[in-house]
Amino acid sequence: MNILTVKNGKELSDVASSHILKAVKDKPDLVLGIATGGTPSGTYQQLVEKVQLHSVDLSNIKTVNLDEYVGLARNHEESYWHYLHEHLYGPLGLSPDQALIPNGLNENLEKECVRYEKAIEKVGGVDLQILGVGRNGHIGFNEPGTPLDSKTHVVELTDSTRQANARFFDDPSEVPTRAITVGISTIMKSRSILLLASGKEKSDAVSALLSGKIDPQWPVTVLNQHPDVTLVVTEDAKAEEHEHAE
Ligand code: GLP
Numbered sequence: 099m100n101i102l103t104v105k106n107g108k109e110l111s112d113v114a115s116s117h118i119l120k121a122v123k124d125k126p127d128l129v130l131g132i133a134t135g136g137t138p139s140g141t142y143q144q145l146v147e148k149v150q151l152h153s154v155d156l157s158n159i160k161t162v163n164l165d166e167y168v169g170l171a172r173n174h175e176e177s178y179w180h181y182l183h184e185h186l187y188g189p190l191g192l193s194p195d196q197a198l199i200p201n202g203l204n205e206n207l208e209k210e211c212v213r214y215e216k217a218i219e220k221v222g223g224v225d226l227q228i229l230g231v232g233r234n235g236h237i238g239f240n241e242p243g244t245p246l247d248s249k250t251h252v253v254e255l256t257d258s259t260r261q262a263n264a265r266f267f268d269d270p271s272e273v274p275t276r277a278i279t280v281g282i283s284t285i286m287k288s289r290s291i292l293l294l295a296s297g298k299e300k301s302d303a304v305s306a307l308l309s310g311k312i313d314p315q316w317p318v319t320v321l322n323q324h325p326d327v328t329l330v331v332t333e334d335a336k337a338e339e340h341e342h343a344e
Contacts, residue, residue, distance in 0.1 A: 099321070100328040103336055107296045111140030113330050114228070117292055119148050121226045127158040131227030131285075132186070133238070134165070134178045136266075137294045138228055139185065146189040156190055160221045163199040164229075164238040164285075168252065168276040170202060176266050177202070200250065200278040211250040211278060218250075218284065227288035231295050234258045235303040235316035239279035242315045248281030282320055290326040293318070301337035304329075308336075 104110045118141070122128050132138075149156065163178060170177040179199050187197050198217050204210035218224065229237050236242065239253045254276055255263075264270035285291075295304050306316035307329070313319045321327050 102328065102330045104330060104332055106332055107137075107140055110137075110294060110296050110330050110332055111144045114138070114141040114292060114294055115144035115148055117328065117330075118145055118226065118228070119152070119154065121290075122154060122156065122159060125225060126155065127160075129160045129162060129221050129223065129225045131224040131229075131280075131288055132161050132163045132182065133228045133230045133294075134163070134181060135230040135232075135263075137230040137296050141228070141294065142186045146186070149190060156192065156196075159192075159196065161187070161192065161197045162218055162221065162224055162280075163197070164227075165277050165279040166200040166202040167274040168202040168207065168278060169274055172203070176272075200280075202274075202278055207252050207278065211252065214278070214280070215250045215284065218280070224288040225290065227285060227291045229285070229291060229293045229318075229321075231293065231300055231303045231307075231318045232259055233262060233299045233303060235306055235318045237282070237285060237317050237321075239277040240282050240285075240317045242317060244282055244314070244317055246286075246312075246314060246320055247283045249284055250278065250280050253277050253279055282317060286320065286324055288324075291321060291324055291328070293321060293327060293329045294331075295329065295335040296332045298334040298337075300335040304331055304335050305337045 166178045172179045200214045201210050234242055241256050260273045264273050267273050303318050307318050312322055
């Protein structure tokens with residue numbers, strides 16, 4: 099694992115956005131896996147600025163979003179569909195057929211999961227997957243205990259995740275109870291991974307990862323088995339002691 103330790107979120111966004119930009123320059127038809135959550139938002143903002151500054155042609159890239167809440171209308175401010183169109187796909191000038199997002203409004207969610215998994219295969223799989231990490235170690239919405247061989251599936255969100263995400267909603271009771279997420283095995287098929295961790299509330303998850311062990315109770319630790327991971331981590335997210343190694 100390539101570990102880049104940075105001082106703060108601003109530096110993380112700078113390093114991560116440059117990493118993505120380089121990947122697009124190296125492969126203009128890049129398939130980019132997109133994560134949501136608070137951590138990558140500064141990265142996306144800087145990516146938009148850098149793409150505009152350097153006039154980078156994105157007309158041949160594809161994006162594949164990791165997850166989406168079940169039951170939130172597309173125009174709901176907190177649906178990932180809305181967030182990404184507003185903050186990333188719109189400013190980058192991507193057309194709708196360039197951006198894949200699971201449909202959390204499909205009446206047949208099982209069918210939607212199968213459709214999405216096939217759609218990822220059809221674009222040739224993900225070249226560079228951006229990931230954040232939940233404070234309980236989740237990646238995408240793969241909560242602790244998710245089978246490591248899972249594909250795209252519907253999840254019941256844990257209380258910890260719903261509480262963490264309540265800050266984005268007017269009322270905590272509005273946080274959906276379910277989501278569709280790309281599975282762990284699908285994430286592991288990505289050819290490279292850019293993992294972002296910022297803030298001391300992520301230090302338990304980061305220390306579990308850095309223990310080098312694989313523990314399904316900390317889904318992020320599966321990345322220890324991936325051959326091409328870059329971790330960009332703020333100083334406060336990288337605890338000195340690796341309690342989970344004990
Ligand atoms: C969210 C998303 C994940 C994200 C994680 C951490 O619920 N589904 O993709 O990585 O939780 O979010 P944040 O960056 O806001 O801490």
